[in-house]
Structure formats: structure tokens, C-alpha cells
Amino acid sequence: MRRNDIGSARSQRSWRVMLTGAAALIVSLAGFASPAGAHVTVTPSTTAAGAHAVLQFSVGHGCGNSPTTRITIRIPAQITAVTPTRTALWKVAKQTETVDPPAVDSHGNTVVQRVASVTFSTETPLPDGYREVFELAVQLPEASGTKLVFPTVQTCEQGESAWIEVPQDGRNVEELELPAPGFTISGPAEGTHHHVTTGTTATPAPGRADTLTLAALAAGVLGSVLGGAALVRQRRRT
Known part of the structure; x- marks a missing residue:
């Protein structure tokens, strides 16, 4: 050679x-x-107690192979202020309920009505295997350690998936077939204002940064x- x-x-x-x-x-x-693509998940821009946050609800699949036509997100009682983000292909509807007894927000205002759920619906179904993100701007509770759960119902052209299961009796969330999206409030951020501005992003968690x-x-x-x-x-x- x-x-x-x-x-x-x-x-x-x-x-x-x-x-x-x-x-x-x-x-x-x-x-x-890669995240767990089999679930509907929520990613907060911050979990700091009392902060204003943008919650991103991610849907990356249909009901089986059926395209998604509607997403309804139930808002936990600890949250009294919700502002949905409009999207091009989805109509947004807010369902309200009476707050009894009335609550007082961080600005000293009395709250007698709150958004109980938000529904995103479309005439252009989201095909299975494609991802969509729905955003809600909220003010988080003041108490750190509070667990927030957002039961979510995904309606498709054929059937629906109710992501409403919550761990009981010490079970781990990974053991649930249809876990409700949720997260836990952390301690308040020091030296920062609790307001969200356009383009604000959260600092990645250490594991994510790695x-x-x-x-x-x-x-x-x-x-x-x-x-x-x-x-x-x-x-x-x-």
C-alpha cells in the first residue's frame, strides 16, 4: 500500500x-x-413569592393521535389576578367567579371577582406531534412553600385528556398517568421588583444551565x- x-x-x-x-x-x-413530552406542563418565569410571573403551559401532543381543539386551564384559588396572552390561531375566554370572602391584593384593593379558568380554543386544530405554548400572566401568592396546581383539560377532535391528577398519600407525580401541571412557590427575591416586562426571562435553574x-x-x-x-x-x- x-x-x-x-x-x-x-x-x-x-x-x-x-x-x-x-x-x-x-x-x-x-x-x-429533553422534557417529558408526554405531559402538559407549566413553566413559570419565576417562582418567587409575591412576584408577577408569566406561566407557559406547553402542549406537545394530541389525545392519542387526535388534534387538539381546546385547552381549559383551571386557576388555583390562591391566584386572584390573571391576564392571558392572545395568540394568532386561538380564541381566549375567561370564566370568572365570586371571591367569598373578598380578598385584598398586594396593592390594597379588595377583590370580589377572580378568573377561575381560561380556555383557549381554535378552528385550526393543533396536529398531534406539534407543540403549542399558552401564556398566563399572574401574581403569585406571598407565602413561600405554597403548592399551586392548574388542572387542565385538553379537548381534541376525538376524545379528551384531563390533566387533573394530584399525588395523594405520598405518591410521586411521576407515578401519575395524567398529572396536573403545577409548581411550588419559593422564597421572595431580594432586591428585585415584582413586575414582569416584555422580554423578561427567568434565570435557568442550575440543572438546566448544566x-x-x-x-x-x-x-x-x-x-x-x-x-x-x-x-x-x-x-x-x-
Whole structure:
């Protein structure tokens, strides 16, 4: 075998090893970073007690294979102020109820009516396998440790999924088939104002930040691999 052929064979083997390693790393990271796509979930911009937050409710599947036509989100009694975000393809309806006894908000106003649920409906159904995000701006309760649960009913062209289950008797939420979206209020943020402005984003949790760092590392490895592959092909042509 000629020297050039030996060098080319070694380059090809090195390239295959690098590509295989990068692919394995990316696959493992994808499995680590991907959220539980089988559930309807809620992601708050902040969980700080008393803060104004934007809640993102994510729907990434239909009822079985049936497209989604309506999402109804029940608001827990601890929340008295809700502002839904309008979206292009979805109509928004708020259902109110009387607050008895009346509550007093953080500004000293007496609250006698509150939004009990919000319904998003559409004439352009969301196909199974496509993701949609519904946003609600709310003021969170003042008491840290409060658990907020948002029972959500997903209606489809055929059937519905009631995401309303709450862990009982020490059960873990992962054991539930149709868990209700929810989260727990944390301690108040120090030195910050409890207001949400356009473009405000939450600081990622440590675990999420680590995941993003690993994902960026994987992307860099893949970029290096692709660059190396191009260099190998260029050398073979010359």
C-alpha cells in the first residue's frame, strides 16, 4: 500500500471515530435534556413569592393521535389576578367567579371577582406531534412553600385528556398517568421588583444551565467533526 493511501485510510478511521463519539454524546445529551413530552406542563418565569410571573403551559401532543381543539386551564384559588396572552390561531375566554370572602391584593384593593379558568380554543386544530405554548400572566401568592396546581383539560377532535391528577398519600407525580401541571412557590427575591416586562426571562435553574452547557459542548464537538470531515475530503481531492 502506498504512503498516501495509508495516510488516507488513517484519516478516514480517525474521522469515523470522532463522528461516532460526537453522535453518541449528542444522543445521550438529547435524552438527558429533553422534557417529558408526554405531559402538559407549566413553566413559570419565576417562582418567587409575591412576584408577577408569566406561566407557559406547553402542549406537545394530541389525545392519542387526535388534534387538539381546546385547552381549559383551571386557576388555583390562591391566584386572584390573571391576564392571558392572545395568540394568532386561538380564541381566549375567561370564566370568572365570586371571591367569598373578598380578598385584598398586594396593592390594597379588595377583590370580589377572580378568573377561575381560561380556555383557549381554535378552528385550526393543533396536529398531534406539534407543540403549542399558552401564556398566563399572574401574581403569585406571598407565602413561600405554597403548592399551586392548574388542572387542565385538553379537548381534541376525538376524545379528551384531563390533566387533573394530584399525588395523594405520598405518591410521586411521576407515578401519575395524567398529572396536573403545577409548581411550588419559593422564597421572595431580594432586591428585585415584582413586575414582569416584555422580554423578561427567568434565570435557568442550575440543572438546566448544566444541560445547556453540555448541549453547547456537543454542538461544538459536532461542528469540529464536520469541519474535520470537510478538511479530509479537501485533502483527498488535492
